[in-house]
Amino acid sequence: xxxxxxxxxxxxxxxxxxxxxxxxxxxxxxxxxxxxxxxxxxxxxxxxxxxxxxxxxxxxxxxxxxxxxxxxxxxxxxxxxxxxxxxxxxxxxxxxxxxxxxxxxxxxxxxxxxxxxxxxxxxxxxxxxxxxxxxxxxxxxxxxxxxxxxxxxxxxxxxxxxxxxxxxxxxxxxxxxxxxxxxxxxxxxxxxxxxxxxxxxxxxxxxxxxxxxxxxxxxxxxxxxxxxxxxxxxxxxxxxxxxxxxxxxxxxxxxxxxxxxxxxxxxxxxxxxxxxxxxxxxxxxxxxxxxxxxxxxxxxxxxxxxxxxxxxxxxxxxxxxxxxxxxxxxxxx
Ligand SMILES: NC(=O)c1ccc[n+]([C@@H]2O[C@H](COP(=O)([O-])OP(=O)(O)OC[C@H]3O[C@@H](n4cnc5c(N)ncnc54)[C@H](OP(=O)(O)O)[C@@H]3O)[C@@H](O)[C@H]2O)c1
Numbered sequence: 001x002x003x004x005x006x007x008x009x010x011x012x013x014x015x016x017x018x019x020x021x022x023x024x025x026x027x028x029x030x031x032x033x034x035x036x037x038x039x040x041x042x043x044x045x046x047x048x049x050x051x052x053x054x055x056x057x058x059x060x061x062x063x064x065x066x067x068x069x070x071x072x073x074x075x076x077x078x079x080x081x082x083x084x085x086x087x088x089x090x091x092x093x094x095x096x097x098x099x100x101x102x103x104x105x106x107x108x109x110x111x112x113x114x115x116x117x118x119x120x121x122x123x124x125x126x127x128x129x130x131x132x133x134x135x136x137x138x139x140x141x142x143x144x145x146x147x148x149x150x151x152x153x154x155x156x157x158x159x160x161x162x163x164x165x166x167x168x169x170x171x172x173x174x175x176x177x178x179x180x181x182x183x184x185x186x187x188x189x190x191x192x193x194x195x196x197x198x199x200x201x202x203x204x205x206x207x208x209x210x211x212x213x214x215x216x217x218x219x220x221x222x223x224x225x226x227x228x229x230x231x232x233x234x235x236x237x238x239x240x241x242x243x244x245x246x247x248x249x250x251x252x253x254x255x256x257x258x259x260x261x262x263x264x265x266x267x268x269x270x271x272x273x274x275x276x277x278x279x280x281x282x283x284x285x286x287x288x289x290x291x292x293x294x295x296x297x298x299x300x301x302x303x304x305x306x307x308x309x310x311x312x313x314x315x316x317x318x319x320x321x322x323x324x325x326x327x328x329x330x331x332x333x
Contacts, residue, residue: 001028005068005098006311012053015249015319020053021069021312028102036085036108038075038093039100043308043329044122045315046071050248059274069311070096072122074111085110090118092126097311099331114290123326124160124300125289127275131242132161132218133285134278136168139240139271140216144169147210149229152220153190154181154301156326157242161218162190163298170216173209175202175225177321184324188299196225203228213237221246227257233268241272249319301325306332 002025009022031037049071052063063069073096077089082105085091091108095101111121123129135157136142148165152158153174165172166189174190176182177197185193192209199205206214206228215237217229222244229239247254263270292298302325305314314327 001100002026003028003098003100004308005096006308007066007068008053008063009066011055011065012050012249013251016050016053016312016316018312018316023309024068026098028100031079031081031102033081034104035102036077036082036091036105037079037100037102038091038095038108039078040073040075040095040098040331042074042119042122043097043311043331044072044126045311045318045327045329046127047243047245047248047318049315050319068096068098070094072127073098074118074121075100090121092121097308097329099308114287116290116293119302119328119330120289120293120300121286122328123156123302124293124298125286128156128326129160129289130278130282130285131157131275132164134275134281135218135240135242135273136161136164136216138278138281139273140218140238142168142170142216145171146215147171147173147213147234148216148218149173149175149206149210149214149232150218150220151175151196151225152245153193154184154324155220156302158218158220159188159301159325160298163188165216165218166190167297173206173214175206181321181324184301203231206232216240218242219244223247223254227259230257230259230262230268233262233266235266237266237268239268239270241270245319303327304330306330 007024010020012020051058055062077085090111148170150161154176162174172190173192174185175194175196182193182195194205213232213234217239219241220243223246311329317323
């Protein structure tokens, strides 16, 4: 059979363009003994992929030019010549942006969907959801009654972080770009929503939303949001740095927050984290999230893009803010 895939055609400079990617076709021959053939259903597009498109030192190796973009995907076993996998099984892999692939069993993780839709396992019940959970509970250690500020609050990580922070008993302030996203934040229970694109003075807006200051900042964007959070942090505040997307397309390092000295006087703790180092939480978290989704306690928001050829546009939407929740590439049956 033939399967289409997206390869990296050139390394982006600044905001990625669809021209940085190309559609290719590969032939999958007879399935080898001991292998599994998977048809992908949902492909993940994630901000971290931008860093791996650059050819330089990073926490993960750069993507190869001309090679398929790797990344998380949810698929269904089409054919199996390996013990433990049968046609119809739902699997998660790092196979990336392709319609179908053959793999050794060790490259596949069988998913019990627990009564929720399979795409959630690359969204709310996958790494984005776990990032929110680990950042709030293990890094920021949010306590009931605290005030938590979350940026990119309508996004895949941020939308879940807002709702988990509410479950933890926090007062939540969310920041997102545009009135539609700000209105959505109110619908998912955020106490104060900031449309940062409509604010001339972000620190002032945060000050109005949190007159007594913030105890925790869950950082997804860095830049001016981080500076505003430091300015309004209360003594012994914690800043959990999940990501700094505002700088991912920069060609040179961006200036840091101008008020870093406040870390000393306020005894702040700023701690970055990689969710990959918290995967021990995943099985329990995924089961809990499945329960929350089924009970309507967590509202999920995803943007579906149909067809493998849409993967580059879905990915680019992360940086323009055109995405609303997680951009997921859906591959037809
Ligand atoms: N540490 C980890 O292991 C880990 C794991 C997963 C994700 N992350 C990080 O978590 C963050 C969110 O990821 P996600 O997958 O959930 O993406 P997302 O929030 O669903 O999408 C990215 C959002 O970032 C916002 N954004 C883009 N450029 C911006 C800018 N210059 N200033 C302010 N906001 C900007 C946009 O929202 P608006 O429309 O609101 O501007 C956009 O929708 C990223 O920084 C990512 O790298 C880290």
